Amino acid sequence: MRARITDPRRLIINVIWAILALSMLYALWTARWSLAFVSLATMVLSVLPRLFVERFNIRLPLTFLTVITMFVFGTIFLGEAFDFYERYWWWDVVLHGGSAAGFGLIGFLFAFMLFEGDRYAAPPWAVAFIAFCIAVTIGACWEIYEFAMDQIFGLNMQKSGLIDTMWDLIVDCIGAFLGALMGYLYLVGRALGGITALIDTFMRLNKDLLKRRR
Numbered sequence: 001m002r003a004r005i006t007d008p009r010r011l012i013i014n015v016i017w018a019i020l021a022l023s024m025l026y027a028l029w030t031a032r033w034s035l036a037f038v039s040l041a042t043m044v045l046s047v048l049p050r051l052f053v054e055r056f057n058i059r060l061p062l063t064f065l066t067v068i069t070m071f072v073f074g075t076i077f078l079g080e081a082f083d084f085y086e087r088y089w090w091w092d093v094v095l096h097g098g099s100a101a102g103f104g105l106i107g108f109l110f111a112f113m114l115f116e117g118d119r120y121a122a123p124p125w126a127v128a129f130i131a132f133c134i135a136v137t138i139g140a141c142w143e144i145y146e147f148a149m150d151q152i153f154g155l156n157m158q159k160s161g162l163i164d165t166m167w168d169l170i171v172d173c174i175g176a177f178l179g180a181l182m183g184y185l186y187l188v189g190r191a192l193g194g195i196t197a198l199i200d201t202f203m204r205l206n207k208d209l210l211k212r213r214r
Contacts, residue, residue, distance in 0.1 A: 009066040016073045017043065023077070035081055037153065042076040058113075059205035061198060064106070071099050085159060092164075093171055100135055100172040104179015105195070107134030109202055112183070124187035132180040139172030 020043045027036035046069045053060050075095050078084045084091045108131035115121035143165050146157035158164050182195050192199075 007062065009062045012066055013046075013069050016046070016069055020046075020073070020077065023081075034153075034155075038076060038081045042072055045076065046072045059202075061201045061205065063198060064102075064202075067102060071095060071102070075099075080155065080157060092159075092168065096139070096168050096171040097175040100139055100175025101179040101182075102175075103135035103138045104131050104176040105182055105199075106179075107131035107138075107176075108180060108183025108186075109199070110134060113206070124184050127187060128180040128184035131183050132176045135176030135179055136169075136173055139169060139176065143168060 020039050024036050024039035024043070027033070027039060049060070049068050050065060052058075074084070074091075079091060079095070108127060111127045111130040111134070114130075115127070143158075146165075149155045149157050182192055183199075185192055186196060186199050
């Protein structure tokens with residue numbers, strides 16, 4: 001009988017969680033409390049999306065969960081604990097831009113669910129605008145989170161303060177626009193390669209929530 005091949009996406013998630021668990025244990029053993037906190041915070045934030053979708057009976061494609069886990073790992077663990085933001089100038093831009101585009105796409109799916117999958121309940125530009133607003137709101141909440149961590153725990157997530165925050169918000173807006181644009185093009189029937197397949201997978205997994213889909 002042929003051995004079952006492990007899904008590489010699930011393998012990535014498990015490897016990241018294993019690294020975080022080992023890092024936290026090592027930090028506790030060596031009394032490196034800041035590393036222990038960062039490891040624990042990263043693990044908690046990477047698990048929250050899964051708990052959220054289970055609570056509201058939403059099924060996310062495994063690709064979505066993998067990307068979210070990688071983003072949280074890269075932002076908090078690698079970015080803060082291993083100082084990737086200072087080592088690589090492009091790290092912050094890639095993470096914020098990529099995540100904003102992803103949140104724009106997630107915002108589109110959320111807005112599409114509000115209309116139960118009916119392509120004709122609202123014009124495509126309106127659904128895309130809602131998606132853009134959701135993505136920018138998430139980005140703004142993340143900046144508030146960074147500010148809170150700096151003030152409460154003495155971290156340096158904001159780096160250069162206001163300038164870093166403003167550039168992050170600018171990149172968030174650009175990424176959110178791109179994510180919303182992908183949703184808009186999907187609604188008007190433009191093929192988007194893998195993005196179209198990913199959206200179709202989400203629609204198929206959540207067909208009970210999209211009863212009016214046409």
